[in-house]
Structures are given as C-alpha cells and as structure tokens.
Amino acid sequence: MLPGDFQPPKRPTGRRIALFGALGLGGVVGLVVVVVIATFVISAWLGLPLDAFGLNEGPDQPIAFPHPTHVEDLGLDCTFCHRNVTVGAAATIPAVGFCMSCHITVGDDKPEVEKLRNFHTSGIPVDWVRVHRVPDHVNFVHEPHIRHFSEQYGGASGTCQLCHGDVGSMVKVQQVRSLKMGDCVDCHRDNEAPTDCTTCHY
Amino acid sequence: MASTNTQWGMVIDVDKCIGCQGCVVACQSENNIPINTEDLFNQRRAIEWIRVERYWEGEFPDVKARFIPILCQHCNDAPCEPVCPVFATYHNNEGMNVQVYNRCIGTRFCANNCPYHVRFFNFWEPEWPETLTNQLNPDVTVRSRGIMEKCTFCIQRIRRTSREAARDGEELSDDSRELNPACVNACPTDTLFFGDLNDPDSKVAKLAKEEMSDDGRGYHLMPQYGTSPNVIYLKKVDESTKDSNGSHE
Numbered sequence: 001m002l003p004g005d006f007q008p009p010k011r012p013t014g015r016r017i018a019l020f021g022a023l024g025l026g027g028v029v030g031l032v033v034v035v036v037i038a039t040f041v042i043s044a045w046l047g048l049p050l051d052a053f054g055l056n057e058g059p060d061q062p063i064a065f066p067h068p069t070h071v072e073d074l075g076l077d078c079t080f081c082h083r084n085v086t087v088g089a090a091a092t093i094p095a096v097g098f099c100m101s102c103h104i105t106v107g108d109d110k111p112e113v114e115k116l117r118n119f120h121t122s123g124i125p126v127d128w129v130r131v132h133r134v135p136d137h138v139n140f141v142h143e144p145h146i147r148h149f150s151e152q153y154g155g156a157s158g159t160c161q162l163c164h165g166d167v168g169s170m171v172k173v174q175q176v177r178s179l180k181m182g183d184c185v186d187c188h189r190d191n192e193a194p195t196d197c198t199t200c201h202y
Numbered sequence: 203m204a205s206t207n208t209q210w211g212m213v214i215d216v217d218k219c220i221g222c223q224g225c226v227v228a229c230q231s232e233n234n235i236p237i238n239t240e241d242l243f244n245q246r247r248a249i250e251w252i253r254v255e256r257y258w259e260g261e262f263p264d265v266k267a268r269f270i271p272i273l274c275q276h277c278n279d280a281p282c283e284p285v286c287p288v289f290a291t292y293h294n295n296e297g298m299n300v301q302v303y304n305r306c307i308g309t310r311f312c313a314n315n316c317p318y319h320v321r322f323f324n325f326w327e328p329e330w331p332e333t334l335t336n337q338l339n340p341d342v343t344v345r346s347r348g349i350m351e352k353c354t355f356c357i358q359r360i361r362r363t364s365r366e367a368a369r370d371g372e373e374l375s376d377d378s379r380e381l382n383p384a385c386v387n388a389c390p391t392d393t394l395f396f397g398d399l400n401d402p403d404s405k406v407a408k409l410a411k412e413e414m415s416d417d418g419r420g421y422h423l424m425p426q427y428g429t430s431p432n433v434i435y436l437k438k439v440d441e442s443t444k445d446s447n448g449s450h451e
Binding site for chain 2: 144
C-alpha cells in the first residue's frame with residue numbers, strides 16, 4: 001500500500017470506548033460543577049440569592065400577613081404601622097393589640113385573622129421572622145435616611161422603596177437589594193453622607 | 203452630624219479623683235465588657251477601658267493615696283496606628299483613635315506598641331452570667347475572641363446624640379448627659395470633662411487653654427513619647443506639691 005491510499009478506519013477497541021465514555025461523563029460532571037460555582041459567584045456578587053426557582057422568596061410568617069391588602073387596597077401609610085421609622089434606629093413591627101384595633105371587627109371569616117385573634121387572647125407576641133438583617137457589627141439607623149430622602153420622594157413612606165422595593169405589592173416580603181457594605185457605601189458616596197468606618201461600625 | 207473639624211477630647215482633674223471606681227463600673231456596663239474575674243487579673247488579661255491606678259506617697263502615718271484614671275489617650279500621633287497591618291485602627295476625622303472590630307485580625311502589635319497599656323485583647327469568647335445577658339447594650343458590638351478593643355469615647359452615645367440633634371434641629375452641647383461618655387456621667391466629683399477641643403466655647407477647650415499655659419496645672423501623660431494625646435491631665439494641688447513645679451513631668 002502506498003502512503004496516500006485510502007485506509008478503512010480501524011474499529012475502536014474496547015479500551016478506547018471505555019476511555020471516551022469516562023471522558024464524556026467527566027465533562028458533564030465538570031460542567032455541572034462549573035455551573036454551580038458560577039451560581040454561587042453571581043449570587044455573592046449580587047449579594048442576594050438568584051431570583052429564580054423561588055430561591056429568593058421571603059420566609060413563611062407565623063401569620064400570612066398580606067401587605068397588598070393593607071397598603072394597596074386600604075391605602076395605609078407605611079409609617080402608620082412601622083411607627084418608629086421616622087424617629088429611631090428600628091422601623092418596628094406593630095404589636096398585636098395595634099392590629100386588633102381593626103381586626104376586632106374586620107375579617108371575621110378569615111383563618112389568618114383567626115390566628116391573629118388567638119395571639120391576642122393568649123397574650124403571646126407574634127414571633128415574626130426577620131427578612132432584612134444586617135450583621136451584629138453593623139449599626140443601621142432608619143431615621144437619617146428617611147429624613148434625608150423624604151422631600152425628594154414625597155413623604156416618609158415614599159422612601160422605603162429605595163431599599164425595600166415595592167413592599168406594598170409583595171404578598172410575602174422579600175429582600176430585593178443587597179444592603180451589603182459596598183451597596184451602603186456607594187449610596188453614601190453619591191449623597192455626600194459620611195463614610196468613616198465608625199459611621200456604621202462601633 | 204458632627205462637623206469635620208471636631209476634635210473630641212477629655213480633661214481629667216486628678217485633684218478631684220477619690221478613686222471610687224464609679225467610672226470603671228459605668229464603662230464596663232455601657233460597653234459590654236465581660237466580667238473580669240480574679241483569674242483574669244492574675245493572668246493580666248483583664249479588660250478595663252478605663253482604670254484607676256493607685257499610688258501611695260509618704261510614710262505611715264503621713265501616707266497619701268494618689269489616684270489617676272487612665273484610658274485611651276486618643277493620641278494624634280498614635281503609636282498603635284502605623285503598626286496595624288490591616289488598618290483596623292486609625293485616626294478618624296473627629297480626632298478619635300478608633301478600632302474597627304470586624305477588620306481586626308488579632309496580631310496584638312498595637313497593644314504592644316502602646317505606652318499607656320490601654321488596649322485589650324479578647325483571649326476568650328466573652329461570657330456573662332445568665333442574669334446579666336439582658337443588660338447588654340444593643341448599640342455596642344460584642345467583641346468576639348481574637349479581637350483587640352479599647353476606649354471609644356463612647357462613640358455610640360456621640361453618634362446617637364448627633365443624630366437626634368440633627369433630627370430635632372438642635373445644637374450639640376457638651377452639657378448634655380447623652381453626649382458625654384458613661385465614665386464622665388458616673389463621676390461623683392466632676393473629675394472628668396468631655397467635649398470638642400476645637401470649639402472655643404466648650405468646657406474642655408476653655409480648661410485646656412487655661413491650664414496648658416505656663417502656670418497652669420495641665421500636662422500630658424508620658425510626653426517624652428511625643429504621642430500628642432487628646433486627653434489632658436490636671437495635676438494634684440496639695441501642700442506637698444504646691445511649691446514643687448511639675449513633679450509629674
């Protein structure tokens with residue numbers, strides 16, 4: 001046979017099939033690993049879990065309290081319930097007695113309202129699950145933020161969406177902004193707010 | 203918000219100190235400092251952001267007890283700052299030497315370089331008896347094991363008062379108990395004064411001007427190190443030191 005002549009392809013041996021199979025399987029596993037790592041890196045970059053497959057869904061609360069019913073339908077102000085937000089550090093969640101000022105008469109046939117009334121009669125406070133929480137070594141204070149942005153966003157209740165998104169339309173409250181240090185400091189720089197470490201850490 | 207040319211400082215009139223330790227206790231509870239046991243003192247690992255040192259002078263029966271409260275001097279040329287490899291301690295624009303706990307990696311270089319012995323290392327995870335856990339101050343971070351800590355001039359109180367003054371459109375005043383650090387408020391004899399050294403109307407600025415002059419009683423601790431502290435001491439006046447000049451130097 002001359003060098004340029006046609007040669008029929010050799011049949012792959014059993015060992016070769018096993019080798020290619022192993023390589024193919026390894027590739028698929030490797031791809032999965034890369035995708036998983038990339039997901040972690042991206043969500044760490046965003047500072048939030050990816051908003052897909054319900055990963056970033058808010059937690060279940062002891063009472064399924066719907067913001068839309070109260071904010072969109074009834075037109076209540078955020079500061080009507082979160083009273084301390086214009087005064088101090090924590091926004092605060094209202095006490096059960098406060099809800100009962102309406103719910104003593106409103107929502108008779110609703111099971112969730114029934115739960116609320118049980119909390120009221122037993123005198124046990126509701127153990128709401130925290131959605132937003134900065135670590136212990138950070139001091140966040142609502143009041144100066146609300147004061148600074150109120151004028152620009154038409155009143156105290158207009159400022160909340162800056163950091164919390166459109167809570168009024170969320171059936172379950174979820175976090176939409178990373179509120180990590182880079183996020184805080186970026187906004188502080190843009191607004192000439194203090195960026196000394198002891199503004200937030202002490 | 204405190205203006206950028208604020209220079210927080212303290213004046214300590216040693217003449218008035220009776221060594222009651224009120225400041226020490228107040229500081230301990232304001233700043234979530236763990237309980238110092240006898241063991242910790244023996245190991246020299248007790249944490250006291252402010253301490254009262256006691257010295258005896260003279261022979262019995264003419265002995266005199268001398269007291270001097272010592273806390274972080276918030277030096278303008280602080281020896282602790284340049285040795286920190288991660289910039290966890292630095293001088294902020296309000297004249298304070300501050301410690302960023304979450305940045306600290308616990309090399310302890312700063313404490314070793316401090317001539318006043320006012321920096322403390324957490325050798326253990328802090329613990330409180332069950333009965334005291336509810337008295338922790340929520341405005342102050344609990345420092346975990348492996349972290350350096352020290353006097354902050356009760357910055358949480360300064361921050362809160364500045365914010366509330368801004369909210370209510372009022373001027374900050376060093377007469378306000380809310381602004382003053384816990385030790386200053388607790389002192390029964392008005393030994394300690396706190397305020398803005400750059401504000402000519404403040405008590406500390408007036409005292410500093412008056413007492414740091416040639417015939418005044420003011421002095422800095424260990425001036426030979428050139429640390430330029432923001433804490434000024436006023437020396438004791440009594441019969442034995444009246445004629446001698448500047449025995450503290």
